[in-house]
Amino acid sequence: MKRLILLLPLALFLGVAVFLYRGLFLNPQELPSVLIDKPLPAFSLPDLKDEQRLITEKDLKGPALVNVWATWCPTCKAEHQMLNQLAKAGVVIHGVNYKDDSVAARQWLKDYLDPYQVNVADPQGSLGINLGVYGAPETFLIDAQGIIRHKYVGAIDERVWREELAPRYQALLESKP
Amino acid sequence: MKRLLIACLLGAAVGLGLVGAARAAIDTYEFKDEVERERFRSLTEELRCPKCQNQNIADSNAPIATDLRREIYRMLDDGRSDKEIVDFLVMRYGDFVMYKPPLDSRTWLLWYGPFGLLGLGAIVLCVLVLRRRKVEKAPAQVALSKAERERLDALLKENRDTQD
Numbered sequence: 001m002k003r004l005i006l007l008l009p010l011a012l013f014l015g016v017a018v019f020l021y022r023g024l025f026l027n028p029q030e031l032p033s034v035l036i037d038k039p040l041p042a043f044s045l046p047d048l049k050d051e052q053r054l055i056t057e058k059d060l061k062g063p064a065l066v067n068v069w070a071t072w073c074p075t076c077k078a079e080h081q082m083l084n085q086l087a088k089a090g091v092v093i094h095g096v097n098y099k100d101d102s103v104a105a106r107q108w109l110k111d112y113l114d115p116y117q118v119n120v121a122d123p124q125g126s127l128g129i130n131l132g133v134y135g136a137p138e139t140f141l142i143d144a145q146g147i148i149r150h151k152y153v154g155a156i157d158e159r160v161w162r163e164e165l166a167p168r169y170q171a172l173l174e175s176k177p
Numbered sequence: 178m179k180r181l182l183i184a185c186l187l188g189a190a191v192g193l194g195l196v197g198a199a200r201a202a203i204d205t206y207e208f209k210d211e212v213e214r215e216r217f218r219s220l221t222e223e224l225r226c227p228k229c230q231n232q233n234i235a236d237s238n239a240p241i242a243t244d245l246r247r248e249i250y251r252m253l254d255d256g257r258s259d260k261e262i263v264d265f266l267v268m269r270y271g272d273f274v275m276y277k278p279p280l281d282s283r284t285w286l287l288w289y290g291p292f293g294l295l296g297l298g299a300i301v302l303c304v305l306v307l308r309r310r311k312v313e314k315a316p317a318q319v320a321l322s323k324a325e326r327e328r329l330d331a332l333l334k335e336n337r338d339t340q341d
Contacts, residue, residue: 028230034268034271035269125244129269130269132227135228
């Protein structure tokens with residue numbers, strides 16, 4: 001019994017060490033979204049391609065990726081080719097053009113191709129705040145009812161798509177009535 | 178010496194002046210009264226910027242912090258309460274935006290853990306002190322058995338022999 005008490009500091013140390021070691025591999029920039037399993041926030045904003053037309057949350061048909069992007073965001077440029085590839089493969093992608101200049105955004109889509117089906121212009125970032133966006137690019141996965149099922153912050157690349165998004169997207173497609 | 182002192186005072190005055198100018202450049206909101214200004218200040222200081230995570234919304238230069246300051250100002254202007262404004266942000270960015278986490282089932286360890294550890298420490302200290310007292314009192318009353326006394330004598334004798 002006495003011996004066991006002597007081992008207590010070592011046990012405490014190991015416990016703390018396990019937690020700290022795990023902490024080394026956690027990304028503190030990653031915030032769990034509070035919007036998971038909640039519907040897309042209601043909005044009414046102009047279509048990026050035709051600013052006379054208003055888009056609401058009902059126009060973003062799922063299952064789909066909703067990608068928050070901007071021309072001022074270098075990481076968005078990095079992921080753009082991947083989005084083009086996904087769109088070509090038949091993945092539904094909607095865009096939210098976040099706090100951007102609409103003219104520059106349209107030019108960008110002309111220059112680098114347009115993977116988006118619907119593109120919402122959000123120049124004030126109001127939809128961005130309602131979505132809890134804190135830096136582009138961010139990508140939400142919505143289901144057929146427009147409920148947010150997953151959120152990924154950062155550029156989508158081959159690995160992220162394969163490991164994190166594709167299985168979830170596929171599951172949503174299959175559960176679609 | 179006197180000259181050095183004057184130089185220091187001058188330097189401090191210039192420094193303070195710069196700080197004042199920097200603050201003025203950031204503060205571009207018009208408030209109805211001092212109470213509202215004070216509420217804006219305390220809200221932006223106790224809410225955390227989601228992008229640059231070790232700064233509050235008041236100090237951060239990140240675009241999202243600028244947006245959130247504007248949003249908080251707008252809500253204050255609308256006459257919303259502090260709680261409504263904090264809830265608005267928590268609903269979008271999670272508990273993370275609060276520097277002071279709420280008390281719920283996930284955070285009770287965080288809130289009460291330190292008191293628990295303090296209590297544990299006190300108990301350990303008491304046990305140690307009580308035990309020490311017992312040990313200090315004990316030796317006078319302990320009598321050796323016959324066998325033990327013989328063994329002690331043998332050991333002492335052996336010790337004496339080797340020393341000689």
